[in-house]
Amino acid sequence: MSQPKPRYSNTTEVEIRPETLRNAANWTPPTVDEISEVLNRAGIKWGQLAVITGNTESIVAGWKEGKEHISYMAWRYICESAGYGRIDRA
DSSP states (O other): OOOOOOOSSOSOOOOOOGGGSSOGGGOOOOOHHHHHHHHHHHTOOGGGHHHHHTOOHHHHHHHHTTSSOOOHHHHHHHHHHTTOOOGGGO
16 A cells, blocks of 8 residues: 555544555445545545546535445545555555
8 A cells, every 4th residue: 555645734634444445345434534534635625526526516415424425436536646545456
């Protein structure tokens, strides 16, 4: 696994659990705080996530509110953007 990029804010750092950085068959969905941490490292705002991942704003709102789990493909994309490498090969 690669080293994640530096953080873009001075908020409290959230540790990303290793089980969220695995391939789809062995993956555990991240918490909202973990998603926010990875977005921070990727330099992506929640408001940009729908366009970047090809999802609707209502789907992304469900992720942000913790009502739904983020899709594996969206998570994989933002993890790669944040410097965590290809989690699908983990």
